[in-house]
Amino acid sequence: MNEVIRQNSEILFLYDAKMCNPNGDPDDENRPRMDTDRERCLVSDVRLKRYIRDYLEEMNHTIYVTKSEGLTEAAGRLKQVLGHEPTGADLPVLLTKLVDVRLFGATMPIRGDRRGTGEAVNLTGPVQFTWGYSLNRVQLVDSVTISSQFSTREGARQGTFGKDYRLYYALIGFHGVISARRAAAMLARAGGDGNGATGEADVALLDEAMVKAIPLLATRSKIGQYPRLYTRFVFTDAETFMGDPREDLRLDPASGLRAVQDFTLELKGLAGRLSRVHERLDRVYIWQDADLRTVVDGQEVSMAGWLGDILGPDKVKTLGRT
Template sequence: MNNSEILFLYDAKLTNPNGDPDEENRPRMDYERGINMVSDLRLKRYVRDYLADQGYPLFVQKMDGSPVTAETRIKKLGTSNDQEILDQLIDVRLFGATMPIAKDNKQFIGPVQFNWGYSLNTVKVLESSITSTFASSDNNKQGAIGKDFRVAYSFIAFSGVISANRGKATSLKEEDIAELDRALRYAIPLQVTRSKIGQYPRLYLRVEYKSDMTILGDMRDYISLKEKTEDIRDISETALEVGKLVDFLKENIGKIDSIHYFCDSKCILLNHDVEVTFQQAFDGFTLIEVE
């Protein structure tokens, strides 16, 4: 197993990508720049929910529909042996965990890490009032009134790293990474809730290197969103410029084993302002599509 780096893009239309409980569940924002923010924990939750739906037992999960303590979850596993626990729990192999084993806390540092995601465009937050059919209290028979916050449109980019050396410590498997690839393709639209509907994965690259020593850096530095109109509201009003990224990766092609990818048909790619397919843009690399 060797190192990989990830670029993951999805968009959000009239939805709330990541509510902030300290701000009335408003979408997380850098208000000075008008940038929508999404935490790495939100992305990992999508992955965990997808893996749970695929039948994988997880460390971070509810039991019988209710939250439990870490101690209770460990007892349910029926073992305190490190390796047996790792063999059972794909989320620990991927993301690590601090686990109460015996009288100590055993820390596994996750080989898969993501930065916070941020929007490539400036984002407007829309606010509306919502009402409930149920009375707000026994003494007030009127329905409760609340606030609903959503982004008008946000094109969100995440960067991630897979460390081969840390993967050895958690017994990370190649099959686990393949499941991560599939989760990032399918998890978000499959985990639809009222506040999350309207989000779709648009582009995914996992650049797999030839060694466990190579890290080239955040690929978001080499992409930009071209907006066909002011105040965009839909992916049809955008195009993604990847020319600098292609050039950068070609400069380092000797370090790259393969690129695992998917590209949504609605995501228009530009290579230095020329519209191209994904295969045309990344011609010369070993490309493996995530099915």
């Protein structure tokens, strides 16, 4: 049973990008997105959700937003899922089938009651992410020109040229929220059927995808990216959020990095944020890569062990990666 979530969660996700382009900007020759004033790279929430969706599809879950997007494709996708033209009456069925809509929401073109009319159903999903940014100052690799050749129908050879933009190293952090209130709103749109609302099983799939998706679905420009830390803080109610935990993390050093072994991640600043919500923290799910060194006051600790000392070991649940 995909029991509807009734407690808020907050997510901290870190992954690194080595000698690759974590999120190219198509309006700027596909250069890595940058906050040039702070020398930080940026990654959109859309890019992160694409990794998650692609992983869910690879695992044979039905998704709505495939790699081919747009209004025409969206209408065709709904028809493909249902086997007929969608109407407003089909919304509960669509929510039951489409896991990415239950997680992230979507805008879906649905035919209205009158022939020839249409409408867009807008659903805001309970799982939302900010844009990611690097915790360290990054450096661009000097770009190189790349070329490709292909044959035309007439047998002639044609070629294209472009620039290959990459970063030396970035530790990228995302902050996300899972809203139980939005899950309740999704339940109402599903007609009260719990299978059509965001459930605990959906969130468990999200946990799995966050840890596994990026290295499994790497393309040429994305090889060199690996998850390093995933933490989901679950609160006791549908009211509590604690805010962005990235603000409390510090790298030492924070520049000149080339690999995960070049720095330590200081956790101490997070203690104050946790103390403000201590009584409303129900449990924490965590996965940490063995190569990421986390410290408190310079002393190396595992984040799971440190959280167990603060919150109580019974509240900390370690996620596996196999």
